[in-house]
Amino acid sequence: MALFTAQNIQKRFGARVVLENISLSIEAGTVHGIMGPNGAGKTTCFHVLTGQHRPDAGRITFDGQDITGLPPHRIARLGISRSFQIMNLFDDTVVLENVLLALPAFRAIGRSPTRKVFGNAALTDRALEVLALVGLEDRAWDKAKALSYGDRRALEIAVALAAEPRILFLDEPTSGLGAEATRSLATLIGRLRSRYTIVMIEHDMRFLFDLADRISVIHWGQVIAEDTPAALQANKWVARSALGGTA
Amino acid sequence: MITLSDIPRRGGSPFTWPMGLFLAGLATAPLWLAPIGLYQYLGVEIAIWILFALGFNLLFGYIGLHSFGHGAYLGIGAYAFGLFQKNVDVSLWGGLGAAVLAATLAGALVGACLSHRRGIYFALMSIGFGQLFWFSAIKLRHITGGEDGLLGIPRPDLVIGGWRFDLNDNAAFYWFVAAITGLVTLVLWRLANAPFGRVLQAIRQNETRASFVGYDVWRYKWATFTLSAAVAGLAGGLFAMAQQSAYPDVMSLHQSGLIVMMVLVGGGLVSFWGPVLGVLLYFIARDVLGGLTETWLLWYGLMFVVMVMVRPEGVAGLLQGLRRRPDGRPAPLGKA
Numbered sequence: 063m064a065l066f067t068a069q070n071i072q073k074r075f076g077a078r079v080v081l082e083n084i085s086l087s088i089e090a091g092t093v094h095g096i097m098g099p100n101g102a103g104k105t106t107c108f109h110v111l112t113g114q115h116r117p118d119a120g121r122i123t124f125d126g127q128d129i130t131g132l133p134p135h136r137i138a139r140l141g142i143s144r145s146f147q148i149m150n151l152f153d154d155t156v157v158l159e160n161v162l163l164a165l166p167a168f169r170a171i172g173r174s175p176t177r178k179v180f181g182n183a184a185l186t187d188r189a190l191e192v193l194a195l196v197g198l199e200d201r202a203w204d205k206a207k208a209l210s211y212g213d214r215r216a217l218e219i220a221v222a223l224a225a226e227p228r229i230l231f232l233d234e235p236t237s238g239l240g241a242e243a244t245r246s247l248a249t250l251i252g253r254l255r256s257r258y259t260i261v262m263i264e265h266d267m268r269f270l271f272d273l274a275d276r277i278s279v280i281h282w283g284q285v286i287a288e289d290t291p292a293a294l295q296a297n298k299w300v301a302r303s304a305l306g307g308t309a
Numbered sequence: 310m311i312t313l314s315d316i317p318r319r320g321g322s323p324f325t326w327p328m329g330l331f332l333a334g335l336a337t338a339p340l341w342l343a344p345i346g347l348y349q350y351l352g353v354e355i356a357i358w359i360l361f362a363l364g365f366n367l368l369f370g371y372i373g374l375h376s377f378g379h380g381a382y383l384g385i386g387a388y389a390f391g392l393f394q395k396n397v398d399v400s401l402w403g404g405l406g407a408a409v410l411a412a413t414l415a416g417a418l419v420g421a422c423l424s425h426r427r428g429i430y431f432a433l434m435s436i437g438f439g440q441l442f443w444f445s446a447i448k449l450r451h452i453t454g455g456e457d458g459l460l461g462i463p464r465p466d467l468v469i470g471g472w473r474f475d476l477n478d479n480a481a482f483y484w485f486v487a488a489i490t491g492l493v494t495l496v497l498w499r500l501a502n503a504p505f506g507r508v509l510q511a512i513r514q515n516e517t518r519a520s521f522v523g524y525d526v527w528r529y530k531w532a533t534f535t536l537s538a539a540v541a542g543l544a545g546g547l548f549a550m551a552q553q554s555a556y557p558d559v560m561s562l563h564q565s566g567l568i569v570m571m572v573l574v575g576g577g578l579v580s581f582w583g584p585v586l587g588v589l590l591y592f593i594a595r596d597v598l599g600g601l602t603e604t605w606l607l608w609y610g611l612m613f614v615v616m617v618m619v620r621p622e623g624v625a626g627l628l629q630g631l632r633r634r635p636d637g638r639p640a641p642l643g644k645a
Contacts, residue, residue, distance in 0.1 A: 112521065114517075133520070133525075135520045135521075135524055135525045138520070139523045143521075146518075150515055150518040152515050153515070155511065163507065163522060164523075166523065169522070169523050171504050172504050172524060173504075175499060175503050175505050176499065177504050178503070179503065221518070221522065224522075225522050
């Protein structure tokens with residue numbers, strides 16, 4: 063059974079239909095890519111899947127449970143984590159605390175008026191571990207806003223990982239990165255794939271074709287094709303629609 | 310590489326040096342207020358406003374909800390205290406309990422209506438609700454005494470064991486107010502520096518991210534609003550005792566603006582202690598500048614304008630700038 067499914071998702075903003083009919087089925091342990099031209103509805107699709115927007119029609123399930131229309135914090139607590147295309151960090155907070163705040167164990171004491179913030183060695187240890195995973199352990203005490211663009215991207219992923227997700231949604235992780243940073247990100251995701259189920263929107267076709275097990279192509283708010291990268295490259299229709307042009 | 314030993318064990322004990330300084334100042338004020346040319350009652354006023362300001366800053370500075378109608382909860386506390394004395398029983402703790410309870414209920418109710426909003430919508434609606442309470446206080450004459458308010462509210466005696474203190478004596482009353490302010494400050498400091506306070510600051514910086522890592526932002530906002538209203542209610546109860554009356558002006562838009570100004574000037578956005586500095590500065594300006602010129606509020610207002618333009622982090626930000634660590638790094642915890 064698929065870990066995460068979306069069935070016939072529809073989303074309108076006023077008279078504009080952004081998502082016409084989206085269906086996805088994501089198997090546990092796979093990397094699932096989502097591609098499509100600008101304005102195809104990819105990010106809106108993520109917003110709907112992770113609870114920022116409520117779909118107008120359709121059904122979303124996670125691990126067999128119906129999660130359609132749940133608010134973001136409830137969805138997050140189930141183990142669905144995401145990164146953002148436009149970075150969303152706690153800018154005035156140090157890097158370590160950005161990660162600390164996202165740990166489920168910290169969230170569990172979040173309402174506590176008496177616990178210490180950095181006093182729990184197990185928690186800080188875990189936060190440092192996550193930072194080490196993305197190579198930011200040396201920047202732990204710098205404010206998030208002091209990081210370079212590439213490091214902020216890495217922190218964005220670290221925060222998503224800190225939530226100890228069962229499924230990870232990455233919205234254009236390579237956006238704005240140089241060749242060097244993109245390569246190290248590919249290495250990172252290569253390492254993560256054995257531990258997480260990953261859904262990833264990406265414009266960088268080589269990046270996506272190298273990493274994804276399956277790819278859904280979204281256009282005009284619909285899934286127009288879904289297959290393995292190899293099969294998609296062979297698909298003349300996809301190639302001709304300029305989507306796979308750079309692949 | 311950072312190891313665990315580099316991580317400060319701060320955020321545990323509230324007995325830091327600013328807290329020591331604050332408590333010492335609070336405890337000894339009656340001894341030095343008169344010698345430096347001030348008077349006892351000023352201490353009472355300052356202690357009450359500090360209480361109000363610290364509770365308010367949890368909402369304003371920590372979670373970043375800019376309420377411009379918080380005078381209402383100060384007023385509700387004052388009226389509740391007075392009404393309890395007049396209609397139920399002449400009782401110190403009963404009156405203060407009623408003040409806190411009434412303000413908490415009002416805060417919980419208004420907070421439930423406001424917590425979905427942010428930015429300008431939150432600010433405007435907070436003013437709207439503030440005006441609603443203010444207008445009610447004027448119009449419900451048979452309950453609140455209209456524009457005259459409730460007069461002749463007694464200051465019941467404080468009874469501890471076999472000891473009885475007459476709080477009509479301003480010195481005794483000061484000690485009482487100072488004790489409450491000190492205690493509540495300890496509690497608020499603990500709250501602000503516990504995970505709860507960190508989550509509030511995270512929500513201020515990025516609501517979207519906070520909800521996507523699993524925090525119920527609405528609930529945190531509502532709880533903070535209610536809590537700050539409760540503290541304002543307590544301050545209001547003490548204010549009714551201090552003035553021995555409760556009147557609509559206590560909850561006017563003017564009061565609500567005053568508390569915002571104090572917190573901003575003091576530096577509530579960057580420090581737990583900002584509001585304390587802001588309250589001190591205001592009352593010093595009122596009494597010292599006020600002694601020199603009738604137009605002191607003009608000068609205070611000008612200072613506010615300059616402050617916001619040049620140093621939006623307020624007095625506390627100014628002080629933090631002076632004691633930045635030599636390696637140029639900010640202190641690990643944004644708020645001390």
